[in-house]
Structure formats: C-alpha cells, structure tokens
Amino acid sequence: MFLQFRSEVIEVLSTTLKELDLPVNDLDIEESIHADLASLVAFKLAPICKKSPVDIARMIHSSIKLHDDGLIEKVETTGPYLNFFVTRKFLDKTLYNIQEQGVDIKSLENRGKVILEHTSVNPNGPLHVGHIRNSIIGDTLTRILKRAGYEVESQYYINDMGRQIAIVSWALEQFDFDPEKKPDHAIADIYIKANQVLEQEPEKVAYIDELMQRIEKGDTEIAKQFKHGVELAMDGIKHTLDRMNIKHDSFAWESTFVRNQDVDNTIERIKKTGRAKIHDGALMVDLLDYGFKKKLVIQRSDGTSLYTTRDLAYHLWKAGRCTWMIDVLGADHKLISGQLKAVLNALGEKEPDIVIFEFVSLPEGSMSTRRGKFITTDELLDQVEAQALLEVEKRRPDTTSQFKQQVAKFVGIGAVRYDVIKVSPEKSTVFDWREALDFEKQGAPFIQYSHARACSILANAKGSGFYQINTDHDIDVSVLIEDTEIELIKQLSRFLWVIETAARDLKPHYLAVYARELADSFNQFYRDVPVLSADEHLRGSRLVLVDCARTMLEVALDTLGIYPPQNM
RNA sequence: GGGCUCGUGGCUUAGCCAGGAUAUAGCGUCGGGCUUCUAACCCGAAUGUCGGGGGUUCGAAUCCCCCCGGGCCCGCCA
Numbered sequence: 001m002f003l004q005f006r007s008e009v010i011e012v013l014s015t016t017l018k019e020l021d022l023p024v025n026d027l028d029i030e031e032s033i034h035a036d037l038a039s040l041v042a043f044k045l046a047p048i049c050k051k052s053p054v055d056i057a058r059m060i061h062s063s064i065k066l067h068d069d070g071l072i073e074k075v076e077t078t079g080p081y082l083n084f085f086v087t088r089k090f091l092d093k094t095l096y097n098i099q100e101q102g103v104d105i106k107s108l109e110n111r112g113k114v115i116l117e118h119t120s121v122n123p124n125g126p127l128h129v130g131h132i133r134n135s136i137i138g139d140t141l142t143r144i145l146k147r148a149g150y151e152v153e154s155q156y157y158i159n160d161m162g163r164q165i166a167i168v169s170w171a172l173e174q175f176d177f178d179p180e181k182k183p184d185h186a187i188a189d190i191y192i193k194a195n196q197v198l199e200q201e202p203e204k205v206a207y208i209d210e211l212m213q214r215i216e217k218g219d220t221e222i223a224k225q226f227k228h229g230v231e232l233a234m235d236g237i238k239h240t241l242d243r244m245n246i247k248h249d250s251f252a253w254e255s256t257f258v259r260n261q262d263v264d265n266t267i268e269r270i271k272k273t274g275r276a277k278i279h280d281g282a283l284m285v286d287l288l289d290y291g292f293k294k295k296l297v298i299q300r301s302d303g304t305s306l307y308t309t310r311d312l313a314y315h316l317w318k319a320g321r322c323t324w325m326i327d328v329l330g331a332d333h334k335l336i337s338g339q340l341k342a343v344l345n346a347l348g349e350k351e352p353d354i355v356i357f358e359f360v361s362l363p364e365g366s367m368s369t370r371r372g373k374f375i376t377t378d379e380l381l382d383q384v385e386a387q388a389l390l391e392v393e394k395r396r397p398d399t400t401s402q403f404k405q406q407v408a409k410f411v412g413i414g415a416v417r418y419d420v421i422k423v424s425p426e427k428s429t430v431f432d433w434r435e436a437l438d439f440e441k442q443g444a445p446f447i448q449y450s451h452a453r454a455c456s457i458l459a460n461a462k463g464s465g466f467y468q469i470n471t472d473h474d475i476d477v478s479v480l481i482e483d484t485e486i487e488l489i490k491q492l493s494r495f496l497w498v499i500e501t502a503a504r505d506l507k508p509h510y511l512a513v514y515a516r517e518l519a520d521s522f523n524q525f526y527r528d529v530p531v532l533s534a535d536e537h538l539r540g541s542r543l544v545l546v547d548c549a550r551t552m553l554e555v556a557l558d559t560l561g562i563y564p565p566q567n568m
Numbered sequence: 569g570g571g572c573u574c575g576u577g578g579c580u581u582a583g584c585c586a587g588g589a590u591a592u593a594g595c596g597u598c599g600g601g602c603u604u605c606u607a608a609c610c611c612g613a614a615u616g617u618c619g620g621g622g623g624u625u626c627g628a629a630u631c632c633c634c635c636c637g638g639g640c641c642c643g644c645c646a
Contacts, residue, residue: 026586034589043588046626053588053626081589122646162646282644293570297644307646331640334572358573359639366639395608411608422594423581427574428639435580435595439608442594449608457605505585513582516593523609532605546605568608 001094001493003107003500005071009037009084012072016064017041023048035076035083036490042080053080088478091486094493095477098548103555107496107503108149112323116142117352119241119248119328120157123233124164125188127240128374129431130330130360130367136420136561137357138328139246140508143559148503153322156248157314160230161255162307164370166211167194168229169222177232182378184236187229192372209302216258216304223255240377244413245561252317254310262313263305267298270312273346290342292335308336312343315352319344325352326506331359331428355506357425363432380436385412387437392568403567410563414444417562422512442516444562450519450526451557454550455566457531461543466532475540484525485545491521492552499559515556522549 010027017024022045032038042057049056057077066072073087098105118138121131142154159165168187171194178186198204214222234251241247257263267283270276275286281301298309318325329337334356341351361367367374389408396404419436422443423429439445480489494514502510531542557564 028586028588032589038589040588043627078589159646164646280644284643294643300644302644304644306644311646331573332646333641335641336646338572356573361639391608396606424574427581429580432580438595440595441580442608445608446594449606453606453609460605509582513593520593526605527610530605568606 001071001090001097002490002497005084005086005090005493006037006497008067008071009039012064012066012070013039013041013060013082016060020059020063032081032083034078034081036086037084039082039084040080042082056080057082086490090493091480091489092477094489095544095548098492098551099544102551103558105496105551105555106147106149107500110151111149112151113321114145114150114152114324114326115155115318115322116145116152116326117155117157117318117328118142119237119246120159121237122159122162122164122369123184123187123230123237124168124191125233125369125374126182126184127237127377128367128369129377129380130374132244132377132380132416133357133360133420133425134328134330135241135244135246136417137355137425137508139244139561140417140421140511140559141326141328141355141506143561144499144502144508144511147499147555147559150324150503153249154247155318156251157311158230158234158251158253159307160226160253161212161215161258161310163208163212164191165226165230166208166215167191167198168233169211169225170194170208172225172229182236182239183232184234184240185376185378187233187236188369188372192370195370213302213304215255218259226255240381243381244377244417245563252314254314257310257313257317258305262317263310266309266313266316267305269347270298270343275346285343287339287342287346290339290345292339292342296339296343308340311340315340315344316347316349318352319350325350326355327352328355328357331356353506355425358428360429360431363430375431381412381416383433384416384437385409388412388415388439391439396568407565407568410565411439411445411448411568414448414557414562415439417560418444418447418512421508421560422516424507424509444557444560445568447515447519447553447557448562448565448568450522451550451553451564452566452568453526454522454546454553457546458543458550459566460532461539464532466539466543475544476537477541477544479538479541480545482525482529484521484528485542488521488525488545488549491518492548495552495556511556511559515553515560518549518552518556522553525549 006029009029013027014024026044028040028044029037030040042053042060045056046053057080060082061075061077064075071087071090073085076083116138119131119135121127127135138154142152145152168191171190175190175193177190211222215226270285276283276298277286279295282297283299284295284297286295296308297306299305315325327337337354344351359366362373385408388411389404392404392407498510498514502508529542531539531546534542554564
C-alpha cells in the first residue's frame, strides 16, 4: 500500500508544482522519521526561485489540494520540509489487501524473463564458506525478483573443461578416491594432492595441457573422464545447496558451447569487429576505447579457447533466452566481467548486470581450494546446527528430541542465511567461528520467533473459537489506534516497496533489514497490546492484525529463503 | 607501480550511487521488566574526531583531490 501512497504524493506534488509553474524533475521524496513521506523539493527549487527553501515550502503547502477520499491525510511544513501523512483508509486498506492476497503477495506480473546465474563454483571440491555468499545472494535475489513479478530462471554454469577440471580428471587416475566420503570432499582431497605433485614435478603439467587440448578437440574418452569427476563434485555441491534451501532451475554445461560451435562462431563474430589481432601467437581483443588498457586473450597460441571465450558464447546464448541477465560473481571477476560486458557491447548484444560480492577470508589469510585452505559449508552448517541444538535444549527442555532437532535445523540454516545476506556485498569479511555460532544477536531466529509467536496467538484464538483465519474479512479494523498497532500496519505496508527497491538496485540486504524491522514492530505490539484478553470488538480486529503480521513475516522469511516456523 | 573497492561507538553494521531535520541497528557493558497471548522477548542508560587532511556547497558520513590502512585484480588460470 505504501507504493500507492507514494504515487499519490508524487501525483499531488507534481500537480501543485505545475500549477505554480515550477519544474517537477526532482521531487526529492524520501522516507523520514518525521513523517510517512517527506519531500525536500524546496531545497532544490531555492536557487531557481531565488527564495528561501522555507518560503518555497510554505508556498507549495498553501497550494496543495488533497484528494477527498485519498491516502494522504495531511501535509505539514517543518521549515523547508514538506511532510506527508497517511489516512485511516491507507491503514485499513493495507490490512484488507494482505488478507485478500495472503502469501501470494507480489508487486506486478509479467515483467519479463530473467536468467540469474549464481554459485557456478568450479567442480573441483565442496562449497566453502566464501562461496555461500554467492549462493545466498543469488538465491535471495531470485526470490526477490519473483516477488517483484519477474519470471526467474536460476542457473548454475558448470565449468566442466577448464584447467582445474583437467587436474581433477588426472587426479582421479593417479590417486585413490575415497568412496566413503561425501563426493565433493573426496574430489577436493585428490585435487589438493594433485596440485602438490604438479608443483613438485612441473614436467607433469604437460600432460594436463594435453588433456585440455584433447577435450577441446572433442575426444570422447577424455570427455567421459572429465564428466565423471564433475558429476561427483556436483552431486556433493547440490546436496549442500539443498541443505541451505537453494535449488537451481537449470544447469548450463560449459563444454556444450565448444561442441556446438558457439565458441568458434563467437570468435568469428569478434574478428569481424576488427578488434581481434594475433599477438605472440594468441588472439587478443583490443578494448582500449572501453577503458581497458590491456588486451583480452580469447584464444591461446595452441588454438584452445579460454574461460572468457566460452563465457562470451554462454552469454550470447543466454541473451537470446531472456530479457534480463544477472550474474552473481566474486570480486576477483570484476575486471574480467567488465571486459565481457565490453565485448558484448561491441557486438551489439545485451549485457548482463553483474552483482559483485567481496571476499570472505580466514583469519590466517585468503581461502583456496587448491591449497586446501578453506572451511566447508557442510562443516559450518554442522557446527551451527549443533550449537542451535544446545540453544533449543536450553530454552525448550520439555520438548521431544525430534522437535529439538527439527528446530535446530531451521534455526541454524536461517541464522547462516541471514548473517550472510544482512551485510552489503561490497564489504569484505573475515570468517569468525565465534560470530557464526552466536545466537544472541538479532538475526533470523528473532524473526522466526516473532512468526511463531503470531502463530501461537492465532492457534489459541482458533482453539477458543474466537477467530477463523481467512474467513473474518468483514471485521472493522479502524478501531486499531494504539501507537504500536499503527506502527505495525505501516511496517506491513512497506513490504512491496522494499521488494521494488531491492529488485531495482539488486540489493537483497534491504529485505533482510526490513524483515528485522517488521519483527521488531510485531514484538513491540505483542508487548504493548493484549489480543486474546481484549474486549470482544477489539479482539477480532487485533486478531486480523496478528494474522496479517503473521502472513507478512512468513512472506518476508520465505523471500529470504528462511523457514517460517509455527512453533520453536 | 596502476586500477577497483572498503574504512562509521570496544566489536559487527545501515545510510553514500540520486548531499539536507537529532548518524541506523545489533552484540557486548550497566540498570529495569515473566500470577499476563512462547523472555530466542521488551524498556531505559552510557559509548561516535563517520580512517586523516584539503576542497566544492547555504549545508558533506554522502560529491571532488591528496594521503594512510585492509581486501581484490592487472593478456594465453577460472
């Protein structure tokens, strides 16, 4: 409902400015603690009108005409600020809409098809705690964009033919693969060993080069070997993602683009732009006019393609299948993804939006699969779930062990997802066990708990026959006038606005902040206002509010990929 | 050496792109609240040269320049 209120403010203000013969290009509307929406337009108009912002605000204020049955109750000026306030109708309609739409709440429909690529970790080992930032940002964005009305296909681009995979394939020949272990962990074991050997005996690198040439030429025997290793790792990776409630809609195999000639065709297309020239035997693209001082290599001197070339072919393929491409990539891809975009632009093709996240490192330094320096996501989830189990035992000692384990699982995974998504991706972080296992801070469990509390009230109400969920739509909610009630309703109204801005800016952490604020508002309401013991006319309306808050908490948690429990 | 990015109370962090009303919140610390719908909760207090210095502006955490510190990257790895 906040979106509609905002539109009305924009409409009313623009009309007024036009009548006053003032420019309307920047209304400078923002959320404020002093109002439901504020406009700072008077500051912007001051140099144009040659008047003080305070006078301009007063002038606008006296000319504004509000709609009779609208969403704006009143406009006030405080110095240069124009403060807008919502009507009772706004509050009532907010609750009504949530009751009507329930958990299917969405901004719009049919906004186009998005292919969102995320995770795409090399299948040479398990997901480590650096990778989950990619997976969680990607999955949360997928969920946000769906809420915003896009059709979203989440995609994992599987590197099944690079140097790393050649090493995995060789390692499978040379060393014992432990079938008792989770396959991605077992692959990492031999991959690390292989890298140690290659470092000590560099003459063996020639064999890796040979493997890469043979796979590029379409050697089916080698392809089978590569695929075997990749599938082992991918099975493990998928299992870990599944634990975190992350599922990709599709998987694109890198080698496809070599086999079906897309890579060759891409190289030919680039050559036609006149940008590609041979230097030192390799084919390089000149992107100086795009601000890249160094040339981009797209074909090795031995004729084989590179990651970048195959990635270009992949993006050209994706471009034909969607209206919006989004890639979630680590900060190490910043330069290369800029070059990728430049080449696509030079070819006159659609470019992806790239969401870059900074690295997660360990206290002793950066993580590396090759060197075996990493903490796996599986280990993190195991530890967090174990810690969560201790917390449940402390807080709910009288429950069954099955209940405790179930709660520990969704609390643990929720905590991990929330901790990762709440911080802006551009912040580099150092992984800290103490921090990861801390359940005191206000994170996912806090929000889940609010949801469980709301469920509990509704369950009690149902048990006493006070309230039938989804049937009591004719209750008068205009009697909800307590501060914490109004605050909560306003918070509920903001959800789609948050979804819109998070989708527009590709900033999933906006939603994390919102979910916490929503839970906060609910908890304050819970403390201040009795529901079940209230007078009958109030009890019904408050139950509607609790039901709406519960719905919105569920929707917010679901959009964050976190389980909304009825009980914990 | 060059490029990108981050630096906000003891710790973690929002706001920065689109400059404006007392700089956001959490953890920790201190004090208070369960005969009341789940206390994984709520209320209150203390804690800030917004890395440093210049500049632009009526106004800078936010824009520009320089410096310091961390991270990432810099043609045939991905």
